[in-house]
Amino acid sequence: MNSSTLLDVDQAAHRLGVTVRWMRRAVAQRRIPFVKIGHYVRFVPEELDAFIERNRVEQAHFGAASPRR
Numbered sequence: 001m002n003s004s005t006l007l008d009v010d011q012a013a014h015r016l017g018v019t020v021r022w023m024r025r026a027v028a029q030r031r032i033p034f035v036k037i038g039h040y041v042r043f044v045p046e047e048l049d050a051f052i053e054r055n056r057v058e059q060a061h062f063g064a065a066s067p068r069r
Helices: 009-016 022-026 045-054
Strands: 033-036 040-041
Touching: 009 022, 009 045
Parallel strands: none
Antiparallel strands: 033 040
16 A cells, blocks of 8 residues: 555545545544554545445345244
8 A cells, every 4th residue: 555545534435425424424433443643644545344244234135025923
């Protein structure tokens, strides 16, 4: 990883499809992985991809309806 691969808050928000406000709140609550360089907050693209995978919700599989009583 080099510094050119790090994303700023705007880029990370765009990548995740969320607002910058959501990103800043997630950082403040430490809900999302980030790198702090001085007062700058940066994101590693691969860590954002892993965050997406960890938070994936699987589709519910509905079988035949059980008979009502």
